[in-house]
Amino acid sequence: xxxxxxxxxxxLMYRLLRAPDGTLTLEVVVGGxxxxxxxxxxxxxxxxxxxxxGRAFADRMARAIMADPPxxxxxxxxxxx
Amino acid sequence: xxxxxxxxxxxxxxIVVGCKTGAEVRPTPQEPxxxxxxxxxxETQKAISKDADLRASPYGIDQHVDKNFxxxxxxxxxxxxxxxxxxxxxxxxxxxxxxxxxxxxxxxPAATIQEAVAKSMVDGKHAPAVIGQALGLxxxxxxxxxxxxxxxxxASKTCARLPVDEDPGVWKCQTPEDTDCFKxxxxxxxxxxxxxxxxxxxxxxxxxxxx
Numbered sequence: 113x114x115x116x117x118x119x120x121x122x123x124l125m126y127r128l129l130r131a132p133d134g135t136l137t138l139e140v141v142v143g144g145x146x147x148x149x150x151x152x153x154x155x156x157x158x159x160x161x162x163x164x165x166g167r168a169f170a171d172r173m174a175r176a177i178m179a180d181p182p183x184x185x186x187x188x189x190x191x192x193x
Numbered sequence: 194x195x196x197x198x199x200x201x202x203x204x205x206x207x208i209v210v211g212c213k214t215g216a217e218v219r220p221t222p223q224e225p226x227x228x229x230x231x232x233x234x235x236e237t238q239k240a241i242s243k244d245a246d247l248r249a250s251p252y253g254i255d256q257h258v259d260k261n262f263x264x265x266x267x268x269x270x271x272x273x274x275x276x277x278x279x280x281x282x283x284x285x286x287x288x289x290x291x292x293x294x295x296x297x298x299x300x301x302p303a304a305t306i307q308e309a310v311a312k313s314m315v316d317g318k319h320a321p322a323v324i325g326q327a328l329g330l331x332x333x334x335x336x337x338x339x340x341x342x343x344x345x346x347x348a349s350k351t352c353a354r355l356p357v358d359e360d361p362g363v364w365k366c367q368t369p370e371d372t373d374c375f376k377x378x379x380x381x382x383x384x385x386x387x388x389x390x391x392x393x394x395x396x397x398x399x400x401x402x403x404x
Contacts, residue, residue: 123291124361125279135308141279141290142364144356144375145306146270146324146334147395149278174294176363178290189333 124127126174128162136162139190140174142181149190150181205353208394227265227347229255230388234352237294238391242354246346251376254354254388257379261386265347267300268307271326272336273402280395287344288393290361297361298390300353303343310341310403319403331384334403339403346390349397356389 116137118143120128125141136154139148154173162170177183231254246253258265269288271280279285289298289381306347309327309382313319319339325332358365358377372382381387 121283123283123285123296124395125275125290128230129277140273141271143334143373144328144362144364144381145301146328147275148272148334149275149334175361179364181364189336 120170122171122172122174124171124174124178126170126177128170138170138174138177140177140181142178150177150183150187151190152177152183163168198382211349220390224263224287225347227258230258230265230346230351230353231255233346233350234354234391235295238352238354241357245355245357245377249355254379254381255384257355257388258353261379262302262346262388264345266303266305266343266345267388267390268305268341268343268351269298269301270306270310270403271302271337271340271342276340276400286350288344288395288398289390292361295352295391296393298393299356299362299387300344300390300393301381301385301387307343308339310339317404328385329381332375341401341403342398344390344398346391349394351393352386352391354391356387360389 113172116129116131116161118127119130119136120126127139129137131138136159137151138154139149139151141149158169158173160170180190231239234242242254280288287296289296291297306328309324310319311320312327313323319335321335322332324335331375344351355378356363358375363375364373366376366382374382376382379386379388
């Protein structure tokens with residue numbers, strides 16, 4: 113059972129998660145006829161942008177991950193709860 | 194006498210014709226006639242479909258569906274964890290990535306996906322590499338328990354058109370050699386026919402676990 117808190121559960125098929133230590137992670141469903149999740153941990157700048165803009169930033173970042181799932185080598189294959 | 198002769202002639206003619214028409218004529222099996230999948234789209238999606246068909250001209254969604262989706266049945270795969278988190282736990286009404294315009298889902302011919310899954314099964318478990326090879330996608334996309342969904346586009350009256358670059362979830366290929374990314378034209382980068390189904394209803398889909 114994950115101890116991450118779900119901050120956003122989006123119909124775009126992504127979730128924004130907060131770990132107990134405050135780390136923010138985007139979990140995004142990527143792919144076409146075969147869909148799977150990848151996870152990208154937000155860096156300090158992105159966390160600050162989320163603090164300022166909220167969901168609009170999360171939407172934008174999730175779309176960017178869907179459009180390029182490797183995300184500059186920052187994404188890891190996600191799974192589990 | 195002449196009257197009798199004419200009557201007999203007419204009668205025999207009638208019998209001959211009658212015999213011919215009465216012969217066993219079995220109806221030839223006919224393929225079901227389907228409406229265009231675009232007929233089920235709203236005006237926004239019809240306009241997008243029209244533009245996509247223009248770009249793909251002389252090809253188009255109707256030729257694509259008639260060629261590759263003859264029975265109008267589509268399938269797609271998800272990891273079980275994604276299915277649980279984004280469909281089951283949310284009580285989603287439609288599959289796919291949703292925005293204000295609808296929910297957008299890439300789907301392939303059901304027979305293609307089902308055959309790839311069936312061929313991959315070894316001792317009750319799927320081999321990711323085999324599905325990956327069959328669908329022209331990396332094996333890592335198929336690791337872990339999967340869910341295979343199947344939907345009858347005609348029976349569910351689901352809108353479908355050619356996918357376009359602006360659709361949610363599109364990962365555009367950067368080079369001709371790229372795989373596992375989107376190329377316009379109705380085929381995946383691995384050569385599998387695909388379409389964009391809009392508002393595919395969860396309750397009308399068959400969901401199968403792929404261990």
